[in-house]
Structures are given as structure tokens and as C-alpha cells.
Amino acid sequence: MTKVQINYHDGSQSEKTLTDEEIPFPEGKLIVSRTDIDGIITHCNQAFVEMSGFEMGELTGKPHHILRHPDMPSAAFKDLWDTVKNQGKKWRGYVKNLRKDGSFYWVYAVVVPNVRDGKTVGFASIRRKPSRTKIKELTEIYKDMLAEEKKA
Amino acid sequence: MTYTMTVSPDFSPDYIAGWYIFNTWLQKKTGDGIHLELYDSFDLQRKDIIDDKIDIIFANPYEAAMLIREKGFLAIAAPADKPDEAVICVKDDSDIQSVEDLKENCTIAMADDPQVNSVGMIMLEPADLSVKNITIEKQKNYVLVAKNLINESADAGFFLLDAYDDMSKFVKSQIRPIITSQISVIRHIFLVGPKLSNKAEDIRGLLNDMHNEDKGLKILQSLGFESWENQTQEDSEFMLDLIDTLSG
Numbered sequence: 001m002t003k004v005q006i007n008y009h010d011g012s013q014s015e016k017t018l019t020d021e022e023i024p025f026p027e028g029k030l031i032v033s034r035t036d037i038d039g040i041i042t043h044c045n046q047a048f049v050e051m052s053g054f055e056m057g058e059l060t061g062k063p064h065h066i067l068r069h070p071d072m073p074s075a076a077f078k079d080l081w082d083t084v085k086n087q088g089k090k091w092r093g094y095v096k097n098l099r100k101d102g103s104f105y106w107v108y109a110v111v112v113p114n115v116r117d118g119k120t121v122g123f124a125s126i127r128r129k130p131s132r133t134k135i136k137e138l139t140e141i142y143k144d145m146l147a148e149e150k151k152a
Numbered sequence: 153m154t155y156t157m158t159v160s161p162d163f164s165p166d167y168i169a170g171w172y173i174f175n176t177w178l179q180k181k182t183g184d185g186i187h188l189e190l191y192d193s194f195d196l197q198r199k200d201i202i203d204d205k206i207d208i209i210f211a212n213p214y215e216a217a218m219l220i221r222e223k224g225f226l227a228i229a230a231p232a233d234k235p236d237e238a239v240i241c242v243k244d245d246s247d248i249q250s251v252e253d254l255k256e257n258c259t260i261a262m263a264d265d266p267q268v269n270s271v272g273m274i275m276l277e278p279a280d281l282s283v284k285n286i287t288i289e290k291q292k293n294y295v296l297v298a299k300n301l302i303n304e305s306a307d308a309g310f311f312l313l314d315a316y317d318d319m320s321k322f323v324k325s326q327i328r329p330i331i332t333s334q335i336s337v338i339r340h341i342f343l344v345g346p347k348l349s350n351k352a353e354d355i356r357g358l359l360n361d362m363h364n365e366d367k368g369l370k371i372l373q374s375l376g377f378e379s380w381e382n383q384t385q386e387d388s389e390f391m392l393d394l395i396d397t398l399s400g
């Protein structure tokens with residue numbers, strides 16, 4: 001177990017305890033959440049609640065970075081936000097997520113803007129089971145990206 | 153005024169009579185003439201939707217995007233507790249225990265249901281499989297998909313869960329599910345076109361109440377479900393956003 005401090009984009013921070021236990025993705029399911037325009041969670045499905053280890057009430061109304069794992073480089077999320085908010089397009093990527101108990105799970109996520117009457121009213125992320133080959137690839141890539149970010 | 157109603161071509165042949173009876177019921181309740189036009193392929197049905205020949209449809213979720221976002225259809229209802237789930241099966245005595253046991257260049261049998269096939273392909277992703285590295289065996293129906301497994305001309309096959317459940321004991325004893333989707337929000341929906349927009353709320357009321365009447369309940373049962381559930385435009389918009397993320 002290791003203790004880390006996570007610094008979020010909005011200037012807030014939190015202390016987390018990490019373990020190296022990986023929780024397998026639930027077979028056949030999709031993990032779904034929705035946020036408002038600023039990334040505050042508005043809805044999540046049962047699979048999301050179970051995998052995150054939080055209660056539904058601890059999730060809605062909170063920033064989506066509640067799941068942020070320190071092994072994820074900031075550049076990945078910057079790209080996510082640029083794509084869905086500034087360009088109004090779909091973002092796809094592999095994400096390592098942190099559970100409430102400090103363990104983690106990998107997902108393949110697709111994030112889309114929710115466009116209603118021509119206006120973006122929020123975002124949704126639909127996550128599915130990733131391939132192990134991709135996870136291996138991304139683990140290396142994210143490690144290098146993180147090292148670069150730490151140097152800067 | 154006479155309207156044209158149609159049903160997604162993937163319904164089970166067991167329900168054809170049910171749809172005719174439903175159509176008669178709807179004509180009586182609305183006082184409008186409604187002609188039921190059935191298609192045996194998605195392509196033919198899609199062509200008539202594009203040509204604005206369809207006014208009322210019980211649609212496959214995959215078709216709903218075009219109907220709602222391009223053709224201005226309104227969502228009315230969906231069968232309660234009947235999501236469209238997909239199952240991947242193998243031959244019962246196959247060595248394959250999980251999706252990850254399927255390897256490149258394997259053969260996958262599937263029928264002509266765009267929604268099931270899309271979810272099926274997603275369930276193959278963890279094995280690094282995609283349309284690029286598998287051979288697809290397209291079949292006319294799910295019984296033929298099962299046959300492909302039994303005679304070993306395919307390694308795995310995609311089924312609509314309902315179709316799998318409805319197969320004979322004999323067929324089911326020879327094939328084995330390795331994974332079933334549990335997506336729950338993707339389902340067939342009942343929609344009306346722009347010509348009926350002023351009647352949409354009346355039709356919504358009729359369908360939501362249908363199971364409270366003996367006759368209505370019997371008709372629903374002959375379609376394979378127990379009641380309609382209200383489907384709001386936002387429910388449908390969200391379903392479309394979700395389907396959009398599954399297409400690649």
C-alpha cells in the first residue's frame with residue numbers, strides 16, 4: 001500500500017491510499033456515467049456504482065475526477081476535454097480508474113457530447129472491457145507520458 | 153386518413169399474427185385506417201423509411217437514430233423489461249470457454265440484426281478481434297446460426313437473447329453461451345412519424361394503458377411481453393448516444 005497526493009486540474013487535492021490489486025471488468029456489461037457541462041456527475045448505472053466501490057450518493061454531484069488514478073497522465077484528460085467540449089467530437093481511450101478502496105480497474109471508454117436541440121447539455125462515458133494487449137501497450141505509453149509531465 | 157405501420161424485420165415469426173391483431177386494435181382505438189406492411193429485410197424497410205412511406209414503427213434500436221434524428225419520429229413506448237441483449241454461443245463440446253479463447257481468423261456466424269451484431273462485436277474486442285481479422289458467416293436467421301455451430305462451420309455465433317431462449321431444447325442442448333450482454337437500456341421502441349405528431353400523446357396514453365384491459369393484455373402476450381413502458385424523447389436520445397459510442 002502506498003499513500004499519494006493527487007492534484008486535480010481545478011486546484012483541489014486529495015490523499016489516496018493505493019493497492020496494486022486489479023479488479024476485473026464485469027463480463028458483458030457497460031459502465032455508464034453522465035456529467036453536466038463541467039464534468040460533475042449527474043447519473044451513473046449500477047455497474048458504475050459497483051465497480052467504483054462508492055455509493056450512488058457519494059458519486060452524483062461530485063467531479064468525475066473522483067475516479068482519477070495517479071498513473072494516468074494529465075495529457076490524456078486534456079485531450080478528452082478538448083475533443084468532447086471544444087471540438088464536440090467523440091473521444092475514445094483506455095483509462096485506469098481508481099476505486100474507493102485504492103484498487104484499480106481498466107476500461108475502454110468512449111465519451112460523447114449529449115447534444116439536444118443543437119446544444120451540448122452534458123457528456124456521457126460508456127465503458128467496455130478492454131483487451132489485455134491494449135492495456136499492456138497503454139501502461140508503457142502512460143508511464144512515459146507521466147515521466148515527461150513530472151520533468152516539466 | 154390511412155397510415156402505414158411496420159415492425160422491425162427481426163421479430164420472431166411466432167408474433168406475426170400478434171402484430172396483425174395489434175394493428176386492428178390500434179385502428180379501432182384511434183379511429184384511423186392503419187395498413188400493416190411487413191418486410192423480410194432491414195434494407196427494404198430502410199428504403200421505405202427514407203422515402204417517407206412509414207408513419208408508425210416498432211423499430212430496432214439501431215434504426216432509431218435515423219428515425220428520430222433525421223426523420224423527426226417521436227418515441228412513444230417500449231416493451232417493459234425486454235431489453236435487446238446479445239449472446240455469444242459456441243458448440244457445446246467446443247474447447248472455447250470464454251471470448252478470450254477465440255483467436256484471429258476464427259469464423260463467426262451471425263444473422264441480419266444490426267443491433268445484436270454491433271453488441272456481439274464489442275464483446276469480441278477483449279480478444280483483439282474485429283471485422284478485420286475474423287471471417288463472418290451471414291445467415292438468414294438464428295436457427296441457421298445455431299446450425300453453423302453444430303456442424304462446426306463456425307467457431308462462435310451471435311444471437312439475440314430472446315431468439316436463443318426461444319430455440320428448441322434439442323438445439324439448445326448442442327450449443328453453449330459463453331457471454332451474455334447486460335446493457336439493459338437498449339431496446340426496441342414504438343415510434344410515430346411527423347404526420348401523427350398531433351396524435352402522439354393520445355397513442356402514448358393508449359399504449360401505456362393497454363395492459364389494464366383484458367383484451368389489450370392478451371394482445372400484448374401474443375407479442376411476447378406484458379406491458380408497454382413510457383419512452384420519453386430523452387430516454388431515446390440517450391439510447392442513441394449510447395448506441396453511437398458502440399459503433400466503433
Ligand SMILES: Cc1cc2nc3c(=O)[nH]c(=O)nc-3n(C[C@H](O)[C@H](O)[C@H](O)COP(=O)(O)O)c2cc1C
Pocket residue numbers: 007008009010033034035039063064065066067068069072077080095097111123124125
Ligand atoms: C463523461 C465523462 C466521464 C469521465 N470519466 C472519467 C473516469 O472514469 N475516470 C477519470 O479519471 N476521469 C474521467 N473523466 C475526466 C475527469 O473529468 C477529469 O478530467 C480527470 O479525472 C482528471 O482530473 P482533473 O481534470 O480534475 O485533473 C471523465 C470526464 C467526462 C466528461
